[in-house]
Amino acid sequence: MSNTLILASQSPRRKELLKQLGYDFTCVPADIDESVLSSESPEQYVARLALAKAQAIAIKHHDDVVVLGSDTSVVFGQHILGKPESLSDCHTMLAMLSGNTHEVVTAIAGVKGQRFEVVIVSTEVDFKTLSEKEITHYWHTGEPQDKAGAYGIQGIAGQFVKQIRGSYSAVVGLPLYETAQLLSTFGVKSSMTTD
Template identity: 80%
Template sequence: MPKTLILASQSPRRKELLKQLGYDFSCAPADIDESVLPTETPEQYVARLALEKAAVIAQKNGPDVVVLGSDTSVIFGENILGKPASLSECLTMLKMLSGNSHQVITAIAVVKGERNAVVVVSTEVDFKILSEQEITQYWQTGEPQDKAGAYGIQGIAGQFVKQIRGSYSAVVGLPLYETAQLLSTFGVKSSMTPD
């Protein structure tokens, strides 16, 4: 019997978080254009991407499957910080975040047939002051390369974080509380769901 819940992602972090909640699911990455539209706010951007990822996979799997999509962006001022392609991009991003407070916005979207819902979670993160040497050494670990904002809070970069106001799991990539609530409204049960 095919699994009725699909995570529209190949992110090992999102898989791990969804497993923590006790869901039985399969994964299918969604290949979508992640360009920011000219008039989009950061909240609208992550919400659109999460919904598009879920919708693309839902279309391929029929109306009985529930698809969970998610997208995370690091926001400093009005800048949406993507994944750094080079050391110089990593330096630029982490110098911006150094000694400052920034937002991490994660959207989750669920699609089943014609029905869909999106939830956006915003978390404030405060960074310590980083030296150029620290940033360069961090880049050399390989950790920042596939991370929005050039850092992973669950890895080495956890030591850069002075304070967090909001959902830690949302910063990692999947807000646990909101995900469980949203999936329950679509009738998806986990091994943790009381009978």
Template identity: 75%
Template sequence: MSNTLILASQSPRRKELLEQLGYDFICLPADINESVLPQETPEQYVARLAIEKARVIAKQYDENVVVLGSDTSVIFGQHILGKPASLDECIAILTMLSGKSHQVVTAIAAVKGERSDVIVVKTEVDFKVLTEQEIKRYWQTGEPQDKAGAYGIQGIAGQFVKQIRGSYSAVVGLPLYETSQLLSAFGVKSSMTKD
């Protein structure tokens, strides 16, 4: 029997990326506490959330199920930038990123029975200088409201990005290369790898 795959997320972007790799899977969002722990680095934070999301779902199934969890954070200095709750927060976040380089850290985790593994992928993103008018217009589009770091690279905000060093798909929410390597190690086949 082949392994059933569950994506522990309701992110439409992660769903699209996993479909792009040719996997059959179902989506089940994991409800976990996403607070940052004291002394936790951004890398430890995303790794912990990715594995917790996968474990919460995996507990409900037998060991033929592989659960993929993922978490993405936008990091500036040692600050983990969350989703903006207001226009003022959006302005504060994007003004901080304006004309500078920041990191996007994405963790992916696979859980199958007692077995688990996690991979953390870091990408450097360079922003152009943004005016307050541009940020306000961007807020009006509705795009930044549900995005960590107040932007989505795959959307309108792609025009703010001068360059990236690392994985574009990791910035969107699921690093394609690392995800296919991880799932292959857990015995999950995609339509690209089936005999």
């Protein structure tokens, strides 16, 4: 009997990626405060949020339930770029990323009863140089509004990306390899599990 799995997210992208791995799961979004604490590194920030999301859901369930939490941040220098609230916000973020290399840091957290484990995956992304017109046009597609760093690599913005070093699926929001490894340590089986 495999453990019941809950994804602590409503993200259609995370849902799709977890489905790709062949898991049977339900989605329950966690409502937590996502403010960055002072002197917190991007790695500490995503790890704390991924764990907080998973724990917020796990506390409401039996100890045999495994909860998977995840959080992704786009990082430029030491700036953690959240979701843009306006066109001007989007301009500021994408102008920073334009022609530069940035980092996408994703944390995944597994929680089962008192046990928890957090894994952090970091990917470098190289952007082409973007014109102001391109940024404005992109904003009006509606794609950047709910994305950290104001872009979605799996959508229209894929054409801005010259190269990545690391996990593509982590940039989308859920690192496939690391997620499968983490869930197997919690005894969660997928349709791909062979034993």
